[in-house]
Amino acid sequence: MKPLFYNSMANVIKLRKGLDINLKGKATEEYFLVKEPGFYTLVPDDFPGVTPKVVVKEQEYVMAGGPLFVDKNHPELKFVSPVGGVVTSVERGERRKVMSITVQATEEQNYVEFGAKKVSELSADAVKAALLEAGLFTFIKQRPYDVIADPNITPKAIFISAFDSSPLAPSFEFALKGEEVNFQTGLDALAKMAKTYLGISVKQSATALTQAKNVTVTAFDGPHPAGNVGIQIHQLSPVNKGETVWTIGAEEVIFIGRLFNTGRIDLTRTVAVTGSEVLKPAYCKLAVGALLTNVFAGNVTEDKELRYISGNVLTGKRISPNQYLGAFHNQLTVIPEGTEVHEMAGWIMPRFNQFSVNRSYFSWLLDLFGKRAYVLDARIKGGERHMIMSHEYDKVLPMDILPEFLLKAIIAGDIDRMEQLGIYEVAPEDFALCEFVCSSKVPVQRIVREGLDGLREEMC
Amino acid sequence: MKALRNYLDKIKPNFEEGGKFHAFHSVFDGFETFLFVPNRTSKLGTHIHDSIDSKRIMSIVVIALIPALLFGMYNVGYQHFTHTGAQGGFSEMFAYGFLAVLPKLIVSYVVGLGIEFVIAQWKKEEIQEGFLVSGILIPMIVPVDCPLWILAVATAFAVIFAKEVFGGTGMNVFNVALVTRAFLFFAYPAKMSGDAVWVSGESIFGLGKSVDGLTAATSLGMASTATAPNGYPAFSWDMVTGLIPGSIGETSVIAILLGAALLLITGIASWKTMFSVFVGGAFMAIVFNTIGPDTAMANMPWYEHLALGGFCFGAVFMATDPVTAARTETGKYIYGFLIGSMAIIIRVLNPGYPEGMMLAILLMNIFAPLIDYCVVQGNISRREKRVTKSNN
Numbered sequence: 001m002k003p004l005f006y007n008s009m010a011n012v013i014k015l016r017k018g019l020d021i022n023l024k025g026k027a028t029e030e031y032f033l034v035k036e037p038g039f040y041t042l043v044p045d046d047f048p049g050v051t052p053k054v055v056v057k058e059q060e061y062v063m064a065g066g067p068l069f070v071d072k073n074h075p076e077l078k079f080v081s082p083v084g085g086v087v088t089s090v091e092r093g094e095r096r097k098v099m100s101i102t103v104q105a106t107e108e109q110n111y112v113e114f115g116a117k118k119v120s121e122l123s124a125d126a127v128k129a130a131l132l133e134a135g136l137f138t139f140i141k142q143r144p145y146d147v148i149a150d151p152n153i154t155p156k157a158i159f160i161s162a163f164d165s166s167p168l169a170p171s172f173e174f175a176l177k178g179e180e181v182n183f184q185t186g187l188d189a190l191a192k193m194a195k196t197y198l199g200i201s202v203k204q205s206a207t208a209l210t211q212a213k214n215v216t217v218t219a220f221d222g223p224h225p226a227g228n229v230g231i232q233i234h235q236l237s238p239v240n241k242g243e244t245v246w247t248i249g250a251e252e253v254i255f256i257g258r259l260f261n262t263g264r265i266d267l268t269r270t271v272a273v274t275g276s277e278v279l280k281p282a283y284c285k286l287a288v289g290a291l292l293t294n295v296f297a298g299n300v301t302e303d304k305e306l307r308y309i310s311g312n313v314l315t316g317k318r319i320s321p322n323q324y325l326g327a328f329h330n331q332l333t334v335i336p337e338g339t340e341v342h343e344m345a346g347w348i349m350p351r352f353n354q355f356s357v358n359r360s361y362f363s364w365l366l367d368l369f370g371k372r373a374y375v376l377d378a379r380i381k382g383g384e385r386h387m388i389m390s391h392e393y394d395k396v397l398p399m400d401i402l403p404e405f406l407l408k409a410i411i412a413g414d415i416d417r418m419e420q421l422g423i424y425e426v427a428p429e430d431f432a433l434c435e436f437v438c439s440s441k442v443p444v445q446r447i448v449r450e451g452l453d454g455l456r457e458e459m460c
Numbered sequence: 461m462k463a464l465r466n467y468l469d470k471i472k473p474n475f476e477e478g479g480k481f482h483a484f485h486s487v488f489d490g491f492e493t494f495l496f497v498p499n500r501t502s503k504l505g506t507h508i509h510d511s512i513d514s515k516r517i518m519s520i521v522v523i524a525l526i527p528a529l530l531f532g533m534y535n536v537g538y539q540h541f542t543h544t545g546a547q548g549g550f551s552e553m554f555a556y557g558f559l560a561v562l563p564k565l566i567v568s569y570v571v572g573l574g575i576e577f578v579i580a581q582w583k584k585e586e587i588q589e590g591f592l593v594s595g596i597l598i599p600m601i602v603p604v605d606c607p608l609w610i611l612a613v614a615t616a617f618a619v620i621f622a623k624e625v626f627g628g629t630g631m632n633v634f635n636v637a638l639v640t641r642a643f644l645f646f647a648y649p650a651k652m653s654g655d656a657v658w659v660s661g662e663s664i665f666g667l668g669k670s671v672d673g674l675t676a677a678t679s680l681g682m683a684s685t686a687t688a689p690n691g692y693p694a695f696s697w698d699m700v701t702g703l704i705p706g707s708i709g710e711t712s713v714i715a716i717l718l719g720a721a722l723l724l725i726t727g728i729a730s731w732k733t734m735f736s737v738f739v740g741g742a743f744m745a746i747v748f749n750t751i752g753p754d755t756a757m758a759n760m761p762w763y764e765h766l767a768l769g770g771f772c773f774g775a776v777f778m779a780t781d782p783v784t785a786a787r788t789e790t791g792k793y794i795y796g797f798l799i800g801s802m803a804i805i806i807r808v809l810n811p812g813y814p815e816g817m818m819l820a821i822l823l824m825n826i827f828a829p830l831i832d833y834c835v836v837q838g839n840i841s842r843r844e845k846r847v848t849k850s851n852n
Contacts, residue, residue: 382513
């Protein structure tokens with residue numbers, strides 16, 4: 001059956017390139033209760049492009065919404081504590097680089113009162129000021145460079161993707177239940193600052209999405225990375241040299257809505273706990289930076305070494321089970337590490353249980369009889385080589401960009417060429433699938449990140 | 461299997477930094493990763509990876525070459541027995557061919573892989589798999605009478621100067637196997653062309669019969685030396701099955717197409733390149749048929765052109781080498797088409813060499829980056845137009 005809005009307001013853009021990796025361990029749409037984590041940590045490295053300057057001392061009390069650190073170059077960018085509590089540690093690494101700031105939540109929660117506001121009566125500047133004040137602006141990223149947005153630049157547009165298409169991705173429609181009003185308020189606020197685009201999936205039918213107001217709704221149909229905001233920008237209004245767009249996650253739009261509706265910050269996310277090694281994959285409510293010990297305890301397999309990931313298997317951050325929910329993540333994944341696996345003569349064995357887009361693994365024949373859910377571990381399964389095969393990346397990148405040539409320009413450090421080939425439009429996450437399929441095992445995302453960082457240093 | 465793994469784990473420390481066999485670290489690593497999929501896990505970037513790796517890819521290409529190799533062995537025996545009049549059935553012919561080809565295969569692999577091992581160790585890198593394919597290609601594109609020492613010299617030359625100086629597998633500009641052949645062709649023309657090299661006149665371990673001064677021309681050789689405008693050999697099914705004199709692996713269209721099928725089903729070779737080589741060849745042959753000079757080579761029908769010589773072999777296994785071919789999708793059509801047509805042009809218009817496939821592919825290897833440059837430039841100008849559009 002066609003979704004209703006096929007014929008109504010939203011435009012549909014069909015994407016053919018890409019890849020859905022069907023993994024085992026999708027979260028069922030129900031909540032499980034997690035014991036209050038107690039500790040919350042902000043990791044400055046989660047916010048790309050930011051040089052942190054800590055503004056609290058150890059043992060100092062902060063309220064929920066009180067700043068923990070600011071950006072040295074833009075002191076108005078405040079990174080605030082998700083909970084009220086006592087700063088227990090400010091960890092520093094080499095050259096006194098700030099690694100993390102941890103807050104122990106107190107029993108009683110005190111909030112910084114920012115005051116509820118009616119968005120319709122605010123100007124663009126007032127919205128921006130409110131977001132900066134409450135530390136929510138730091139959830140807005142910008143392209144070019146895929147860094148936390150520079151508040152002094154007016155973007156040509158703001159993009160939000162309301163669906164995640166990556167492996168085992170959480171359902172935003174599920175997270176949206178009960179938050180529809182906050183979501184719309186958040187959209188209203190963003191739309192005050194610039195023209196705002198909301199990208200939804202053709203499979204989504206919640207009216208809060210399909211009938212969202214003050215934004216341009218576009219439906220996308222196709223495999224991952226159709227849900228990546230970068231792909232949607234490229235299809236709707238690509239970033240040219242000299243232009244800036246902002247992007248923000250759909251759940252962060254709810255954060256903004258809560259701020260304007262209640263006057264307080266509430267950084268609670270709906271987090272999908274997923275992966276083949278999670279005993280009961282389901283959703284839970286966690287605030288940004290929450291300690292994860294209680295989430296994993298008793299809920300993962302115990303007979304092998306595991307890899308814990310904050311985020312998804314393509315772009316997530318490797319963590320230990322006693323670390324924290326990443327600032328931008330609403331998914332946790334647990335997969336086998338795989339170090340104890342020694343597959344014999346992999347170059348010639350059929351390996352039917354191994355996933356590959358390459359048809360030299362004949363698992364594609366079995367998949368013809370119904371899609372299977374795979375258990376994949378963290379092995380690289382090959383040595384790093386120079387790029388040998390061509391046309392591997394193009395098949396999974398639905399952009400009019402030549403990924404291989406862009407990567408080579410980055411490796412060569414040729415700035416003109418990078419610009420010509422479209423580096424301003426991309427973020428490392430858009431290239432995650434390229435890295436997954438690469439037969440030469442090239443660390444594609446790292447190359448893109450280094451290219452963006454190098455270019456930013458050169459330009460700004 | 462478990463015992464093997466334990467043994468490897470036991471001896472592994474000897475090959476690591478400070479171990480007594482550290483000088484053979486790359487070799488050990490090469491063998492270990494062939495025996496077992498490396499269990500290294502990702503440190504950054506994506507946490508999961510596709511199972512494909514370059515070992516798998518190279519192995520599939522080698523498997524695709526097996527039908528042509530086996531048929532080539534049989535044909536070496538078949539040609540010897542028919543031309544010398546020796547008595548023997550299928551098994552003797554195959555055994556003869558096997559014994560004639562095996563030393564070439566061994567020489568090619570030992571020399572090539574030996575150099576790769578040394579260089580990998582020297583550069584402290586892993587051994588790259590590229591030569592697995594080159595190593596089997598090299599004996600298949602030389603005449604059966606090519607002496608082993610010449611083959612060894614040519615292989616060494618190609619691996620060092622066509623590949624390693626450029627940075628190894630993935631960085632080479634020219635197809636390594638074809639550079640080997642080109643080196644042989646220009647350095648030792650007497651061993652690579654003419655009438656005396658295509659059929660072995662020696663008996664091997666009592667198989668076959670020694671005949672002095674045995675000559676047998678390839679079909680293309682006959683066509684190029686023919687004086688009559690229609691002096692090319694008539695098309696026969698032997699040209700398709702491959703029971704004709706020629707380089708060891710190139711004669712059988714059927715065996716080559718079996719390999720092509722595997723490469724195309726697995727998607728390892730680009731059908732765009734392969735298909736357009738054939739289109740280019742057929743197109744140019746038809747052009748010569750209609751408006752070309754009145755020579756036997758120009759009058760040869762297009763299907764015969766495609767079936768003879770190294771055309772099929774080059775189109776399927778050489779032109780599709782992803783490293784030296786055009787890397788853009790549009791570029792692949794152009795690249796393939798130009799190889800096909802250039803091969804026929806060389807065959808028809810040059811008086812010296814009856815075969816043009818090798819030179820056509822090497823020539824287009826040079827132009828592949830230029831073709832890609834033009835395609836990439838198209839992408840760039842689309843992006844630039846977008847800017848002007850959004851500014852107006």
